[in-house]
Amino acid sequence: MNYMDPFNSFFNMKELELEPEGDLIARRLSDMQGMYQQEDNVAGNPKIYEYYNVRLPEIPGHLQHCVTVISPGKIGKEYHMTKGHYHEVEETAEIYFTIQGRGKLVMQTKEGDSKVLDMEEGMISYIPPYWSHRTINTGEEPLVFVGVYPGNAGHDYGDIEERGMKKLVVEEDGQPKVIDNPDY
Amino acid sequence: MNYMDPFNSFFNMKELELEPEGDLIARRLSDMQGMYQQEDNVAGNPKIYEYYNVRLPEIPGHLQHCVTVISPGKIGKEYHMTKGHYHEVEETAEIYFTIQGRGKLVMQTKEGDSKVLDMEEGMISYIPPYWSHRTINTGEEPLVFVGVYPGNAGHDYGDIEERGMKKLVVEEDGQPKVIDNPDY
Numbered sequence: 001m002n003y004m005d006p007f008n009s010f011f012n013m014k015e016l017e018l019e020p021e022g023d024l025i026a027r028r029l030s031d032m033q034g035m036y037q038q039e040d041n042v043a044g045n046p047k048i049y050e051y052y053n054v055r056l057p058e059i060p061g062h063l064q065h066c067v068t069v070i071s072p073g074k075i076g077k078e079y080h081m082t083k084g085h086y087h088e089v090e091e092t093a094e095i096y097f098t099i100q101g102r103g104k105l106v107m108q109t110k111e112g113d114s115k116v117l118d119m120e121e122g123m124i125s126y127i128p129p130y131w132s133h134r135t136i137n138t139g140e141e142p143l144v145f146v147g148v149y150p151g152n153a154g155h156d157y158g159d160i161e162e163r164g165m166k167k168l169v170v171e172e173d174g175q176p177k178v179i180d181n182p183d184y
Numbered sequence: 185m186n187y188m189d190p191f192n193s194f195f196n197m198k199e200l201e202l203e204p205e206g207d208l209i210a211r212r213l214s215d216m217q218g219m220y221q222q223e224d225n226v227a228g229n230p231k232i233y234e235y236y237n238v239r240l241p242e243i244p245g246h247l248q249h250c251v252t253v254i255s256p257g258k259i260g261k262e263y264h265m266t267k268g269h270y271h272e273v274e275e276t277a278e279i280y281f282t283i284q285g286r287g288k289l290v291m292q293t294k295e296g297d298s299k300v301l302d303m304e305e306g307m308i309s310y311i312p313p314y315w316s317h318r319t320i321n322t323g324e325e326p327l328v329f330v331g332v333y334p335g336n337a338g339h340d341y342g343d344i345e346e347r348g349m350k351k352l353v354v355e356e357d358g359q360p361k362v363i364d365n366p367d368y
Contacts, residue, residue: 001314001348002206003312003313003315004312006309006311006312007309007310008307008308010304010307012306013306018308054308056277057312058245060245060273061244061273061276061277062277062312063247063279063332063333065279065308065310089245091245093245094247095247095332097281105190117191118192121197122194122195123193123194124194124202124238124249124330125190125191126192126247126249126253127190128187128188128189129246130185146308148279148332149247150244152201159345168258170349
């Protein structure tokens with residue numbers, strides 16, 4: 001039988017880079033049009049986050065994985081965040097292990113439940129099947145985490161691109177606060 | 185529909201403890217009889233490693249995960265190591281993310297292929313389907329890593345308990361060296 005060879009990827013904690021980098025995807029503000037409440041008066045087109053994807057066969061026994069680096073900052077009152085997505089195969093979970101930084105993990109189901117967890121170094125966050133997930137950097141350094149999900153999970157960005165999420169994370173009096181999304 | 189709630193576990197990097205601890209399993213030398221070449225003259229019954237299991241439903245879309253802490257040390261010339269296992273459902277992968285320490289990840293297939301990868305802080309090791317895996321602490325501090333695997337993978341310790349693994353990692357001139365197992 002023809003087995004896949006085991007392999008290592010190395011995440012350089014100083015440079016915040018994966019070696020080899022796999023697929024490196026950068027998301028700038030222009031890639032997230034309509035996702036922030038106040039994106040009109042932002043100078044330039046800041047990089048919000050990037051992630052390194054290590055791609056495996058898209059079948060259930062394999063484990064896709066990636067390292068995400070969200071730069072610190074805000075767009076209006078909202079902290080930098082990822083686009084957020086459901087899995088195409090909805091009955092698949094995801095795990096985040098936070099390496100560095102501070103943030104929030106905002107999740108919701110298509111039936112309207114919402115849940116927010118804290119992220120900090122050493123936190124292992126379990127996103128059970130059916131929960132969409134978005135990560136938000138509420139700190140002053142990059143928020144860095146490893147994500148692992150089943151090989152066949154896939155990504156479904158459409159619902160959140162169209163409707164947003166029920167909860168926003170904004171800065172209020174210098175502190176992160178979870179509020180209801182007025183446009184949802 | 186009745187969804188599982190998202191949840192966090194926190195790995196305390198100073199105490200090397202998971203909170204909440206989940207199932208905590210400690211492996212002492214007496215739990216690994218016959219696995220080391222020279223276990224007869226060891227004083228007492230040293231703890232070799234422990235791991236914290238976060239248990240999820242044993243179905244493919246979920247992700248079991250655990251944090252393993254291998255204490256530094258040797259039994260004879262061999263460094264402290266885990267028992268090693270195949271997955272019961274052989275077509276399932278596993279990922280290790282190393283948090284702290286230095287080690288080796290020794291893998292083999294039932295068809296006799298063997299492979300060894302390095303472990304160090306920031307390393308993401310991919311163990312594809314069909315490869316058994318054992319981790320070995322070759323450093324002077326605890327080797328700590330997070331493991332993630334599909335919910336239905338299961339553990340099969342029997343083959344390695346009976347036959348051992350083809351490769352051993354021993355100290356030679358103060359350095360770790362991978363050698364053929366004379367008893368295999």
